[in-house]
Amino acid sequence: MSWLNDNDDEGEYSEYDESAVRVRPNPKANKPRTKIRPEYANAKIGRVFSVDRGRYGVWVDENTAQERQIVATKSRDLGKYSVVTGDRVDLVGDLTGDDGSLSRIIRVQPRETLLRRSADDTDAVERIIVANADQMLIVVAAANPEPRTRLVDRYLVAAFDAGITPILCITKTDLQDPTEFLANFAGLGILTYQSRSDQFDIEAITEQLQGHTTVAVGHSGVGKSTLVNALVPDAHRAVGRVNDVTGRGRHTSSSTVSYRIGSGWIVDTPGVRSFGLGHVDTSNILKSFTDLAAIAVDCPRGCTHLPDAPDCAINEAVAAGELGEIGVLRLDSLHRLLSTLMPEGR
Ligand SMILES: Nc1nc2c(ncn2[C@@H]2O[C@H](COP(=O)(O)OP(=O)(O)OP(=O)(O)O)[C@@H](O)[C@H]2O)c(=O)[nH]1
Numbered sequence: 001m002s003w004l005n006d007n008d009d010e011g012e013y014s015e016y017d018e019s020a021v022r023v024r025p026n027p028k029a030n031k032p033r034t035k036i037r038p039e040y041a042n043a044k045i046g047r048v049f050s051v052d053r054g055r056y057g058v059w060v061d062e063n064t065a066q067e068r069q070i071v072a073t074k075s076r077d078l079g080k081y082s083v084v085t086g087d088r089v090d091l092v093g094d095l096t097g098d099d100g101s102l103s104r105i106i107r108v109q110p111r112e113t114l115l116r117r118s119a120d121d122t123d124a125v126e127r128i129i130v131a132n133a134d135q136m137l138i139v140v141a142a143a144n145p146e147p148r149t150r151l152v153d154r155y156l157v158a159a160f161d162a163g164i165t166p167i168l169c170i171t172k173t174d175l176q177d178p179t180e181f182l183a184n185f186a187g188l189g190i191l192t193y194q195s196r197s198d199q200f201d202i203e204a205i206t207e208q209l210q211g212h213t214t215v216a217v218g219h220s221g222v223g224k225s226t227l228v229n230a231l232v233p234d235a236h237r238a239v240g241r242v243n244d245v246t247g248r249g250r251h252t253s254s255s256t257v258s259y260r261i262g263s264g265w266i267v268d269t270p271g272v273r274s275f276g277l278g279h280v281d282t283s284n285i286l287k288s289f290t291d292l293a294a295i296a297v298d299c300p301r302g303c304t305h306l307p308d309a310p311d312c313a314i315n316e317a318v319a320a321g322e323l324g325e326i327g328v329l330r331l332d333s334l335h336r337l338l339s340t341l342m343p344e345g346r
């Protein structure tokens, strides 16, 4: 699929079959669908960076000289299908981005990842936080508020479930040495950064954000805003300008705010208060531990892989020292993440 290339004239309608928005039932089934909406052939691709009461801020011609922000509404054809921050969408209509211009989202491109949460752990009804994020920046303070392993575990579970690579950033390291806390995550092999607001050293994090869509999560008060502000040198320029266009103030009804950082995006989640995991599929957690998942093929059917699981091949292999020291740490992490999803762990 060549949606990155607007000028692909080899099969100019081919992009609109499969997951094209459903149009009215076609009485002549063999009639090509594209005939119904020929205007869609000229659709342009963009990336949604803000959602505010039916108005979508969309970034088009990204990384070109024509790069600009436009405002769009959702085509009626999309019905109840929700368009979320991070979605790549096809647009028609006024794409100039001029004051008062409005374009229309006619289709949502297939999503690579989908970060979701449920209202609480017992609620399987999910809400989408962001689409197409490939990194999750988990922000946790070394102190004030006291870091909690369990909270980080919950973020990790959400990231692994969504197929998003987690990164850990410990803030307020001026208040406390985070070494001991970080040891809890040694088995995961995830990138970790440290930051302190009196002497920010954010170059390494900035580098890691390039070319990625990174969703930042963290408990209130950990210093996430302070960090994001430091990462975004010119907040006004980087934040979606959709507010100015609609004159509605900041993204009041939105739970995410997107910032452009070089060739990357950081999506902050100031409106996300709870992070329920009711929707999470435990098998996705194991899949993120590829080394352990490979061993699990020898587990009995329905094995929970928890410490008390009878004949669990992973537990046995690690106990026999087959995966060395790191295997012990990794299994410990896996156990912790899996137990996060157990009823008593919730
Ligand atoms: N000592 C110290 N304080 C910090 C640091 N970073 C942030 N703070 C302070 O921590 C408090 C919370 O920072 P914020 O950036 O507002 O935290 P937040 O995570 O965005 O919190 P919410 O706005 O509630 O989501 C503020 O008083 C900051 O000045 C740091 O590195 N060291």
Ligand SMILES: [Zn+2]
Pocket (backbone or CB within 6 Å): 296, 299, 300, 303, 304, 305, 306, 309, 311, 312, 313, 314, 315
């Ligand atoms: Zn097992």
